[in-house]
Amino acid sequence: MSNNSLWLILQKLRVPFLVLIIAYTIAIIGLVMLDGVTSDGKPYTMTIFDAFYFITYTATTIGFGETPFAFTYSQRIWVSMIIYLTVIGWFYSVGSIISLLQDKVLIREIAKAKFKKQVKNLQENFLIILGYNATTKRIIEKSLHKGFRVVVIERNEDRVNELMMESYTPIVPILQADIHDPIALEISGIKSKYCKGLVSLFEDDSLNFRIAVTSKIINPKVPLAIKSTTETLTENLTDLGVEIIENPFEIISSQIHLSLNSPSIYQIGKWIYNLDILRKEQFKLPRGLYIVCGYGRMGREIYKVLKENDIEAKFVEINKEKVDSNHKDVTIASSYDMDLLKSLDIEKAAVIIAGTKDDTLNLSLLSTARKINKNIITVARENELENYSIFKYSHIDFIFMPSRILIHKTINAIVNPMSDKFFYLMKSQSEEFGAKLVNELLEKIGESPEVYELFIDAEQANAIKDAILENETIYLGAFSRRREDRTIKNSVKPLLLQRGNKFYLLPDEVMPLKMGDKILFATTRDAIEDIEYIAQNMYELKYVTDNFTNDGMWK
Amino acid sequence: MNMEKVRAGFFIILAMTLNFGFFYGDMDSMAYHDKYELLAAIVVNLIATTLKLGDRTQIGSVLLATSLVADIQLIAAATVWTIVAYTSEITPATTVIIVSLSGGALLANIVSVILYVGDTLKSKR
Numbered sequence: 316m317s318n319n320s321l322w323l324i325l326q327k328l329r330v331p332f333l334v335l336i337i338a339y340t341i342a343i344i345g346l347v348m349l350d351g352v353t354s355d356g357k358p359y360t361m362t363i364f365d366a367f368y369f370i371t372y373t374a375t376t377i378g379f380g381e382t383p384f385a386f387t388y389s390q391r392i393w394v395s396m397i398i399y400l401t402v403i404g405w406f407y408s409v410g411s412i413i414s415l416l417q418d419k420v421l422i423r424e425i426a427k428a429k430f431k432k433q434v435k436n437l438q439e440n441f442l443i444i445l446g447y448n449a450t451t452k453r454i455i456e457k458s459l460h461k462g463f464r465v466v467v468i469e470r471n472e473d474r475v476n477e478l479m480m481e482s483y484t485p486i487v488p489i490l491q492a493d494i495h496d497p498i499a500l501e502i503s504g505i506k507s508k509y510c511k512g513l514v515s516l517f518e519d520d521s522l523n524f525r526i527a528v529t530s531k532i533i534n535p536k537v538p539l540a541i542k543s544t545t546e547t548l549t550e551n552l553t554d555l556g557v558e559i560i561e562n563p564f565e566i567i568s569s570q571i572h573l574s575l576n577s578p579s580i581y582q583i584g585k586w587i588y589n590l591d592i593l594r595k596e597q598f599k600l601p602r603g604l605y606i607v608c609g610y611g612r613m614g615r616e617i618y619k620v621l622k623e624n625d626i627e628a629k630f631v632e633i634n635k636e637k638v639d640s641n642h643k644d645v646t647i648a649s650s651y652d653m654d655l656l657k658s659l660d661i662e663k664a665a666v667i668i669a670g671t672k673d674d675t676l677n678l679s680l681l682s683t684a685r686k687i688n689k690n691i692i693t694v695a696r697e698n699e700l701e702n703y704s705i706f707k708y709s710h711i712d713f714i715f716m717p718s719r720i721l722i723h724k725t726i727n728a729i730v731n732p733m734s735d736k737f738f739y740l741m742k743s744q745s746e747e748f749g750a751k752l753v754n755e756l757l758e759k760i761g762e763s764p765e766v767y768e769l770f771i772d773a774e775q776a777n778a779i780k781d782a783i784l785e786n787e788t789i790y791l792g793a794f795s796r797r798r799e800d801r802t803i804k805n806s807v808k809p810l811l812l813q814r815g816n817k818f819y820l821l822p823d824e825v826m827p828l829k830m831g832d833k834i835l836f837a838t839t840r841d842a843i844e845d846i847e848y849i850a851q852n853m854y855e856l857k858y859v860t861d862n863f864t865n866d867g868m869w870k
Numbered sequence: 871m872n873m874e875k876v877r878a879g880f881f882i883i884l885a886m887t888l889n890f891g892f893f894y895g896d897m898d899s900m901a902y903h904d905k906y907e908l909l910a911a912i913v914v915n916l917i918a919t920t921l922k923l924g925d926r927t928q929i930g931s932v933l934l935a936t937s938l939v940a941d942i943q944l945i946a947a948a949t950v951w952t953i954v955a956y957t958s959e960i961t962p963a964t965t966v967i968i969v970s971l972s973g974g975a976l977l978a979n980i981v982s983v984i985l986y987v988g989d990t991l992k993s994k995r
Contacts, residue, residue, distance in 0.1 A: 322924055322926050323924075325923040325924035326923065326924025327924070328920075328923060328924075329920055329921065329923050329924060332916075332920040332923070333917060333920050333921075336913060336916045336917055336920065337917075340913045343909070344909075347906075362955075363905055363906075363909050363948075363952075364952045364955075364956070
């Protein structure tokens, strides 16, 4: 039902209303029946209006005195009885109305109605984010920054209040509800055509799976970003058709793989994910003996990637249940300490990875390791997402943050799907290819190129649309020219072109454009403006393409 | 027997009968229309309205609406009467206004009773 809260109020108001009506009626009838005396001593009886007027101000304890004439004793006796009746009746009714307004169920119903209205009025692209915590908070901020609206469902009341205190602009509608409830998903707008994605990054894998199944049933068209930390779940999610499956540990292991084999491409990834700028000198993980502390979900992924690369690695774990007892590469220890590290030949080791769930332990492990072996490369896992990070100041060579990885992965996959695809395609390229691209970008554009997406359609590229409809051929290279002087090359590098289901990595400048193309550029802020003008304005387009004529310019 | 049904039925029908009692008689003569009967009609109508509050069914909503119509018409009649009585004199013309307002309320009450009876007949038990 649409207005549950109204019915709830009405139903609870029945008794207070009845009490008031009956008390007033008794009082009025009594007053009307009793004989009174006017100021001249003549007998009179109150009219109904006199009685109603008297009761109205007496019951609300305003008390204007005895009207219209001073009362007789029989009237006063009656009034002293009914005052208790009406005043108590009135207080009871007011009290129950006020307690009704404080009723948790009612407040929640009102909040729900407000939320529904807010979601219904969302006429822009928006994301549904489940759960409000440090990770999703960043996602919300970044999405809002990129022009996506956000709708949040959170179970915990304190966190709901926390979000409200943030007072985001534009408003972020939040619903306090149990996420197990499919109705909560439905009213948060999953069926809306503006819903561009649903994000579920809970610690609990089974909860994530359940949400994926429910959402796919309610609306199969909405892209889902679901966290998964096990292979089985990833498989299940793939079968279900979930678009974005985020396994932070798998992402970490693939980063290690990239850093071992193709540091340039790793650097491109960092730039695409907004974590770093482009550099010529990239950090490369060395080969040699690896010591990995922690053999949990992350440890297993690291184990796989190190084996793949034929790297000798020694793993340590203190929780016996996590490890098969006959695993030859894993040592089970009682605690992480200096003796343990020494027994693992830390003097000879090239890299130590502290990958336990405990941030303090990770920090202390690395500082111990550095004391024994000064040249060791330190790699840490940082679990807690805090504004002030002690990891930043501890001179660790390499920090992995599963929660931060989730943030960037989610934002890129939903808000900038082209850059996500671009990096995915880059990962399968060779190191030389990556190094060449990094050099080209550094030379042409600079250390931190902006990423810009252009969709060739009537809205974003009106001039190009018209030109294509007139059977003119517009080449991709048109965007690489300056508006002031077409002979000068602009700092623009097309990274990816999507045509239907086909992707062209680093497309050639002589490629003719077609309607519906999506292009990803690496460029500067100034050049973005040029691109927009060229795409929208036919005179600018004519100027940069060769169809330039003097009279066509100022027509 | 359902006590709630008895109570609701009692007040709905009493609201109609009292309303009829007030309405019945010469249109332009106050002698046929008793003010206490109007008071009783208003009170019973208000109680009937309150009893219908919060019923989420289709029929419940329509019953509530008819009841509210009757309330408004009766209270309007009483207000007109009071204002006229204290500010000027009751003429046959104002009597016609008061009685016809209560007549409208009677119509709403009749609709309410028909709906209520219909709903009762519909239920199988």
